[in-house]
Amino acid sequence: xxRINPNGFFSLSCFVNxxxxxxEISSSRSLLEFIREDLGLKGTKEGCGEGExxxxxVLLDGKTVNSCLMMAVQIDGRELVTIxxxxxxxxxLHPLQKTFMAEGAVQCGFCTPGLIVASEALLRRKPxxxxxxxxxxxxGNLCRCTGYEKVISAVDKARRxxx
Amino acid sequence: MxxxxxxxxxxxxxxxxxxxxxxxxxxxxxEFAGMLYAAAVRSPRPRIKILSISDARARHTSGYVxxxxxxxxxxxxxxxxxxxxxxFLPEKEARFAGETVALVVAKTAAAAKAAARLVEIKFKExxxxxxxxxxxEKDSIKIYGKDNIISSFVVKKGAVDKAFNNAAYVVExxxxxxxxxxxxxxxxxxxxxxxxxxxxxxxSSTQCPFxxxxxxxxxxxxxxxxxxxxxxxxxxxxxxxxxVPALVASHAALCAAKTGRxxxxxxxxxxxxxxxxxxxxxxxxxxxxADKNGRLIACRVKYVLDGGAYATLSPIVxxxxxxxxxxxxxxxxxxxxxxxxxxxxxxxxxxxxxxxPQICFAQESLIDELAAKIGMDPVDFxxxxxxxxxxxxxxxxxxxxxxxxxxxVGVVRKRSGWDKKKAEGFRLKAESDKARGIGFSxxxxxxxxxxxxxxLDRAGxxxxxxxxxxVCVNVGNTEMxxxxxxxxxxxxxxxxxxxxxxxxxxxxDSSKVPDSGPTVASRTTLMSGNAIIEAATxxxxxxFKTAFNLLTAKGADFSRPMVASKGAFSMGGKTVxxxxxxxxxxxxxxxxxxxxxYAAPRTTFKMENGQGDAYVIYSYSADAAEVEVDLKTGVTxxxxxxxxxxxxxxxxxxxxxxxxQGGILQGMSWALYENLVYKNGIMVNPNFTDYVIATTxxxxxxxxxxxxxxxxxxxxxxKGMGEVPLIGVAPAVANAxxxxxxxxxxxxxxxxxxxxxxxxxxxx
Numbered sequence: 001x002x003r004i005n006p007n008g009f010f011s012l013s014c015f016v017n018x019x020x021x022x023x024e025i026s027s028s029r030s031l032l033e034f035i036r037e038d039l040g041l042k043g044t045k046e047g048c049g050e051g052e053x054x055x056x057x058v059l060l061d062g063k064t065v066n067s068c069l070m071m072a073v074q075i076d077g078r079e080l081v082t083i084x085x086x087x088x089x090x091x092x093l094h095p096l097q098k099t100f101m102a103e104g105a106v107q108c109g110f111c112t113p114g115l116i117v118a119s120e121a122l123l124r125r126k127p128x129x130x131x132x133x134x135x136x137x138x139x140g141n142l143c144r145c146t147g148y149e150k151v152i153s154a155v156d157k158a159r160r161x162x163x
Numbered sequence: 164m165x166x167x168x169x170x171x172x173x174x175x176x177x178x179x180x181x182x183x184x185x186x187x188x189x190x191x192x193x194e195f196a197g198m199l200y201a202a203a204v205r206s207p208r209p210r211i212k213i214l215s216i217s218d219a220r221a222r223h224t225s226g227y228v229x230x231x232x233x234x235x236x237x238x239x240x241x242x243x244x245x246x247x248x249x250x251f252l253p254e255k256e257a258r259f260a261g262e263t264v265a266l267v268v269a270k271t272a273a274a275a276k277a278a279a280r281l282v283e284i285k286f287k288e289x290x291x292x293x294x295x296x297x298x299x300e301k302d303s304i305k306i307y308g309k310d311n312i313i314s315s316f317v318v319k320k321g322a323v324d325k326a327f328n329n330a331a332y333v334v335e336x337x338x339x340x341x342x343x344x345x346x347x348x349x350x351x352x353x354x355x356x357x358x359x360x361x362x363x364x365x366x367s368s369t370q371c372p373f374x375x376x377x378x379x380x381x382x383x384x385x386x387x388x389x390x391x392x393x394x395x396x397x398x399x400x401x402x403x404x405x406x407v408p409a410l411v412a413s414h415a416a417l418c419a420a421k422t423g424r425x426x427x428x429x430x431x432x433x434x435x436x437x438x439x440x441x442x443x444x445x446x447x448x449x450x451x452x453a454d455k456n457g458r459l460i461a462c463r464v465k466y467v468l469d470g471g472a473y474a475t476l477s478p479i480v481x482x483x484x485x486x487x488x489x490x491x492x493x494x495x496x497x498x499x500x501x502x503x504x505x506x507x508x509x510x511x512x513x514x515x516x517x518x519x520p521q522i523c524f525a526q527e528s529l530i531d532e533l534a535a536k537i538g539m540d541p542v543d544f545x546x547x548x549x550x551x552x553x554x555x556x557x558x559x560x561x562x563x564x565x566x567x568x569x570x571x572v573g574v575v576r577k578r579s580g581w582d583k584k585k586a587e588g589f590r591l592k593a594e595s596d597k598a599r600g601i602g603f604s605x606x607x608x609x610x611x612x613x614x615x616x617x618x619l620d621r622a623g624x625x626x627x628x629x630x631x632x633x634v635c636v637n638v639g640n641t642e643m644x645x646x647x648x649x650x651x652x653x654x655x656x657x658x659x660x661x662x663x664x665x666x667x668x669x670x671x672d673s674s675k676v677p678d679s680g681p682t683v684a685s686r687t688t689l690m691s692g693n694a695i696i697e698a699a700t701x702x703x704x705x706x707f708k709t710a711f712n713l714l715t716a717k718g719a720d721f722s723r724p725m726v727a728s729k730g731a732f733s734m735g736g737k738t739v740x741x742x743x744x745x746x747x748x749x750x751x752x753x754x755x756x757x758x759x760x761y762a763a764p765r766t767t768f769k770m771e772n773g774q775g776d777a778y779v780i781y782s783y784s785a786d787a788a789e790v791e792v793d794l795k796t797g798v799t800x801x802x803x804x805x806x807x808x809x810x811x812x813x814x815x816x817x818x819x820x821x822x823x824q825g826g827i828l829q830g831m832s833w834a835l836y837e838n839l840v841y842k843n844g845i846m847v848n849p850n851f852t853d854y855v856i857a858t859t860x861x862x863x864x865x866x867x868x869x870x871x872x873x874x875x876x877x878x879x880x881x882k883g884m885g886e887v888p889l890i891g892v893a894p895a896v897a898n899a900x901x902x903x904x905x906x907x908x909x910x911x912x913x914x915x916x917x918x919x920x921x922x923x924x925x926x927x
Binding site: 041042043044045046047048049050052053055082083084093096097100101102104106107108109110111112113116134135136138139140141142143144145146147148149150151152 | 173175176178179180181182183184185186187188189191192345346347348349350396397398399400401431432643644645646817818820821823824825826827828829850851852856858859860862865
């Protein structure tokens with residue numbers, strides 16, 4: 001099915017943070033631009049624009065992707081979760097958000113949304129993730145402030161609280 | 164001493180909630196109606212004569228608005244920072260590859276970037292210099308002043324030549340260190356919004372809003388009261404957002420002034436690498452002399468920093484390196500000569516440690532070499548020679564009682580199992596591919612700006628208590644991730660006896676508080692903390708008096724002392740809350756708003772001979788690193804770092820621990836991995852793919868101890884924390900590698916190939 005309209009725009013249909021979204025977008029739009037500029041979801045950050053830092057990480061069908069490296073048209077029919085969609089069961093703070101705060105895993109905070117998204121993907125996939133699993137999973141998320149210790153312990157504590 | 168309610172406790176970070184939910188608004192997250200976007204046009208070559216700049220092709224880009232060059236500068240084309248040699252936009256000559264030559268403004272960020280690529284600079288290439296040591300040679304081409312020297316300092320004491328002649332043991336070595344990129348996760352950015360009265364409001368990601376104020380006012384030719392700087396939530400600084408945000412913000416402001424519209428300028432990562440400040444590459448030749456008893460008697464240092472194309476902060480960075488160059492030791496005969504040399508490369512400036520890590524790597528490595536030559540344990544040697552209260556530094560400054568260095572060394576020695584591990588070191592066994600070793604370092608750090616920056620060493624604060632008892636504090640120093648908003652709220656809450664939850668510290672608004680100097684030099688807790696205490700003290704007087712009166716009116720037994728704790732006041736069995744007391748203060752029409760001011764005590768220092776009191780107070784650290792070296796590849800893995808710090812009273816232990824861990828990893832990452840490469844004046848690897856920083860996989864185990872030696876002048880006896888943890892890591896790692904396998908590498912980063920080469924040379 002050709003979904004490019006006469007103006008050269010693509011009719012995109014996807015789920016974002018649980019809501020159905022339909023937009024006409026330029027096929028050259030990156031997923032990060034779509035999230036930040038078209039949807040106005042500013043919690044997803046651009047740290048490098050080339051997939052090295054993880055600040056723009058989001059969940060696509062439950063798996064992490066660097067949104068700066070994908071085109072928006074690639075998420076057609078799929079389910080996107082950004083930091084704004086990471087919530088606890090009661091609609092309040094997610095366990096990871098609580099442990100990141102309690103452990104002191106937040107400093108400048110620019111990498112934090114990406115780290116929480118990556119950690120959520122890990123804990124969904126591996127509810128019994130070990131400290132080594134956490135370390136390995138988060139190698140794609142650069143943080144220049146914390147020295148990672150408190151980040152790792154925050155993820156570990158959130159894992160325990162999920163039991 | 165009175166029991167503290169809020170200071171010294173790991174209270175929750177004020178800004179954590181907005182950060183974990185993604186709601187924190189960094190510069191790029193802010194939008195304004197009618198906003199345009201700017202992108203920089205950059206010099207492609209190390210040194211060019213600009214013949215013309217043309218937008219003939221760029222203007223056909225859809226959404227193109229205008230080109231901004233030096234001709235659009237209504238004010239002075241001179242960025243007001245230290246030496247004032249850096250134009251906002253160059254007129255005739257661009258001095259490094261990546262320097263902003265012009266700006267393009269367009270309706271979208273993508274259009275601005277596309278159009279910027281189409282702007283044509285016609286230029287003539289000029290001869291350039293990319294090596295700081297060659298730059299200092301007599302017959303080098305001159306690119307900066309008459310001798311290419313941006314700045315130069317000395318410390319001279321005693322009779323150095325004679326002392327070296329008399330020394331029983333002498334060691335000498337040449338050391339060098341490469342750049343370090345700040346790699347703050349948020350790149351530089353600013354938004355300038357024109358105001359109807361011809362003024363401008365600038366939203367800036369910055370450590371130093373008042374540097375931004377100086378620069379924007381100068382570039383636009385506006386009086387300061389028409390320029391307002393609002394600091395945005397700042398995604399990391401580490402010194403990288405000290406001076407250069409003023410340049411970025413001024414560029415945005417020039418674009419806004421020309422178009423009359425809000426203009427956003429956000430850097431991409433590559434241009435941030437190429438044009439923003441860095442830790443200076445350093446080169447040093449150091450010699451130490453000791454007598455037959457292992458007492459340090461002489462030190463000679465020549466220290467050169469690669470300043471880059473403009474001075475920016477090089478003179479101050481160099482000065483800090485100069486006065487700390489001999490290490491935290493008692494030495495009677497000292498000669499230190501230092502130079503910041505100009506090259507046609509990116510201008511270097513502030514980075515956590517500020518000129519100390521480079522020279523500390525050299526001198527703390529060489530201290531180990533000297534101890535080995537004498538046949539002493541390197542920790543014993545340090546113990547014997549290190550500064551204690553009452554001793555004099557190499558600048559002749561007497562160390563006061565707030566000095567716990569010797570205890571720090573003892574703590575790290577014990578906790579790391581130094582004596583046992585040291586004895587086991589140097590396991591270069593043929594049958595094993597891996598060797599473990601342990602290394603040590605000791606450092607000191609002058610807190611605040613010191614004698615060289617004394618005119619800037621003051622800070623203001625504004626404390627407002629509202630009718631509902633909530634408290635708003637404005638300060639002139641910034642939150643950049645280190646936790647200033649939290650620590651300063653704790654200090655305000657403590658002084659006022661206000662509940663911590665009711666205190667809010669705002670990000671800096673330059674129109675609300677006086678120029679408080681930069682947020683650097685580990686000075687914020689000390690300077691802004693003291694300014695808050697000064698503002699809060701008269702309020703405290705009114706509140707405490709009113710509380711006493713309320714309690715008395717309630718029939719409290721006033722023969723008993725009133726106790727103020729955790730936001731409540733009690734006396735003789737009765738209690739009133741901070742809320743009740745401040746409501747009464749308002750009823751009585753008492754003044755519930757005060758300003759505070761703190762100026763650092765005077766320092767006395769003679770630049771001619773480098774003698775005098777360089778800084779008002781010092782923080783201290785001791786580090787031990789345990790490493791495993793792969794003897795086949797030279798790859799070093801840091802297993803564990805033990806560190807102990809004397810930074811005075813710890814206001815928030817959890818945040819202090821975060822600063823320590825983060826500082827250690829930055830230091831370790833610089834020591835082992837970070838390798839920025841220039842080839843023929845062009846930066847080769849301006850990205851995170853080819854410039855590698857530490858990840859979770861590289862994280863060592865941390866063992867951190869705080870010894871709180873009270874500093875009488877500090878807020879609740881605190882000194883300064885931010886930079887100390889980084890400084891001693893590299894030499895501790897280098898010394899550990901030497902202990903593990905005998906390889907003495909005098910080059911940071913301690914790359915596998917360098918370690919491997921040393922191992923090979925020993926085998927042959």
